[in-house]
Amino acid sequence: MDDAVRTDVDARSGVGTITLNRPQQRNPLSSSTMRLVTAALRMFGGDSSVRAVVIAADGPVFSAGHDLSEMVDRTLEEEQAIFDVCVEMMDAVQQIPQPVIAAVQGPAIAAGCQLAASCDLVVAADSAVFGTPGVRIGLFCSTPMVALSRAVGRKRAMQMLLTGDTIDAHTAADWGLVNVVVAPADLDAQVRALATRITSASPLTLQIGKQAFYRQIDLPQDEAYAAMAGTMATNAVTCDAQEGMSAFLEKRTPVWLGK
Incomplete structure (x- = not known):
């Protein structure tokens, strides 16, 4: 793989890491x-030995967003192709079965903010900031808006989009964009602890739950309940759910089979 992106897997924990490099x-x-x-x-996503995925970055900046140098003097078709690739990446974050955690150590700007917002969970160092400043260069952050508005709500998203101002990590946590804020030195350990906590559950149950979350989140309530009642019933008859419920009743540790 090109050295712009580095991947590795911790075999003991089953956590795969994708690092912007x-x-x-x-x-x-x-x-x-x-x-x-x-x-x-x-x-x-296709590797059953990987139980969770972390997206991280080297250096002081998580990501400054799109490479603007490839967006100048381009045709409409060429510009469209760039954003199609972006949408494909954001969709992949939510389509793979494993939980995806963003480890944000520094500024996450424009499409970098979008990438963090698209992840299932975000752990940020208190040195991180988040922003969608495209309005200041004549290019409104329309695709980042999709993920951002689903994370922080309409008014707060519009504030970030219209002003281009950044928010600090603690504000991002208050607004719902970030789950946990830690000291920079503690970021990796906190991400690993969170991933390990999540991966103690059945991998099949995590997959069912992640897919169900994104399927129901924008449905009207009655449609969401109808869809999720079926999902939960189907989940309940899996081997892992039966094992988990039996283990709870018998006061023992469950043994997950992934089916």
Whole structure:
């Protein structure tokens, strides 16, 4: 894999990590980098030994967003292709069966903010900031808006989008964009602890739950309940659910079979 993106797997914990590796350029999300991230996500998604995925970045910046140098003097078709690649990457984050955690150590800007917001969970160092400043350069952050508005709600998203101002990690946590804020030195340990806590559950149950969450989140309540009643019934007859309920009643540790 191109060195713009690095991947590794901790065999003991089953946590796969995708690291943006262009720190001198502020980890831009060029078309080639986004394709590499998408490929890494799909690779991990198809590997049953990988129980959770972390998206991280080297250097002081998580990601400054799109590589603007590839967006100047382009045709409409060429610009469309860039954003299609971006959407494909964001969709892949939520389509793979494993939980995806963003480990944000520094500024997550524009499409970088979008990438963090698209992840299932976000752990941020207190040095991180989040922003969608495209309005200031004449390019409204319309695709970042999709993920951002689903994380922080309409008014707060509009504030970030219309002003282009950044928010700090603690504000991002208050607004619902970030789950946990930690000291920079504690970021990796906190991410690993969270991933380990999650992966103690049945991998099949995690997959069912993640898929169900995104399927129901934008449905009207009655449709969501109807869909989720069927999902929960189907989940209840799996081997892992039966094992988990039996283990609870028998006061023992469950043994997951992944089926």
